[in-house]
Amino acid sequence: MASMDTLSELLQDELKDIYDAEKQLTKALPKLAKKATAEDLKEAFEEHLRQTEEHVERLEQAFEHLGIPAKGKKCKGMQNLIAEGEDMIGDAEEDAVRDAVMIAAAQKVEHYEIAAYGTARTWANMLGQDDVASLLEQTLEEEKETDLKLTELAEGFVNQAAAEEGGEEEEARPSRTVRRSSSRSARPAAADRKRR
Ligand SMILES: [Fe+2]
Numbered sequence: 182m183a184s185m186d187t188l189s190e191l192l193q194d195e196l197k198d199i200y201d202a203e204k205q206l207t208k209a210l211p212k213l214a215k216k217a218t219a220e221d222l223k224e225a226f227e228e229h230l231r232q233t234e235e236h237v238e239r240l241e242q243a244f245e246h247l248g249i250p251a252k253g254k255k256c257k258g259m260q261n262l263i264a265e266g267e268d269m270i271g272d273a274e275e276d277a278v279r280d281a282v283m284i285a286a287a288q289k290v291e292h293y294e295i296a297a298y299g300t301a302r303t304w305a306n307m308l309g310q311d312d313v314a315s316l317l318e319q320t321l322e323e324e325k326e327t328d329l330k331l332t333e334l335a336e337g338f339v340n341q342a343a344a345e346e347g348g349e350e351e352e353a354r355p356s357r358t359v360r361r362s363s364s365r366s367a368r369p370a371a372a373d374r375k376r377r
């Protein structure tokens with residue numbers, strides 16, 4: 182079992198890692214918002230950018246509680262997730278497919294953050310750093326909500342549209358054309374949702 186001193190160092194290292202990860206995301210999210218075709222997805226990325234800026238501020242408050250300077254340490258995990266996402270997005274030629282790929286990449290990022298914040302929150306609790314634990318918990322909940330929202334978006338329209346676009350290449354099906362967000366709201370009709 183790690184000593185409390187070691188645990189305290191682990192927490193500080195983890196916070197530096199997450200701090201850098203969040204800062205990388207404040208640069209990556211505007212690019213995703215710009216590239217998203219479906220209006221709902223674009224809005225989801227924009228909203229999460231605002232939340233991410235708050236996540237950075239909460240971490241700065243956490244550093245203050247611990248009495249250490251707010252300083253990041255290169256988060257290779259996030260760097261690679263973003264790089265892989267960019268590669269996948271670059272390969273997607275169709276709008277709907279690109280949206281689906283962006284959701285997939287964003288969810289991998291959210292799961293990384295959920296794991297990181299969950300761990301850091303637990304360590305803060307074990308160290309009796311209640312204020313720090315509570316700050317981390319708030320962000321953790323927002324990351325989980327974002328993940329759920331992305332799942333909803335993926336199930337609701339993007340993957341469906343991608344599947345339909347793929348089908349069009351095999352045979353022409355004029356009755357089932359892909360509906361673009363530019364011509365209608367991207368939110369699925371209630372009937373579409375109930376089908377699942
Ligand atoms: Fe975050």
Ligand SMILES: [Fe+2]
Pocket residue numbers: 229233290291294324327
């Ligand atoms: Fe996030």
